[in-house]
Amino acid sequence: MSDLKAAPLPSIMNKQLSLNSDTPLTDPLLYRSTIGALQYLTNTRPDITFMVNQLSQFLKCFTDTHWAAVKRLIRYLSGTKHYGFCIQPNSDLSISAFSNVDWAANVDDRKSIAAYCVFIGGTLVS
Incomplete structure (x- = not known):
């Protein structure tokens, strides 16, 4: 994910994440390790805490919609990497x-x- 286009917000407005959305992903390692890294990052970035919490609720059963939300959050972080406490x-x-x-x-x-x-x-x- 090099050369990312920055996202203005960490999530899409009025978009609800659900257990029954789209196609389940087969490789849990990438999703879970990325969420773990994002959870660690919330110590200094409280602006992403809500979204990381939402995405963490789908660690057991995640889909391509959840992965797209993770990528959007990473794009947001790319554009706001100088933010912090x-x-x-x-x-x-x-x-x-x-x-x-x-x-x-x-x-x-x-x-x-x-x-x-x-x-x-x-x-x-x-």
């Missing part, structure tokens, strides 16, 4: 928290998805 010294110790919930968003089991982020001053801590 920005930790700045600041005397402001105010705590701000934001959350988001999508009720019954998973098309396979209708479970809800919840996410949050917590800032101290202007620094993301959780």
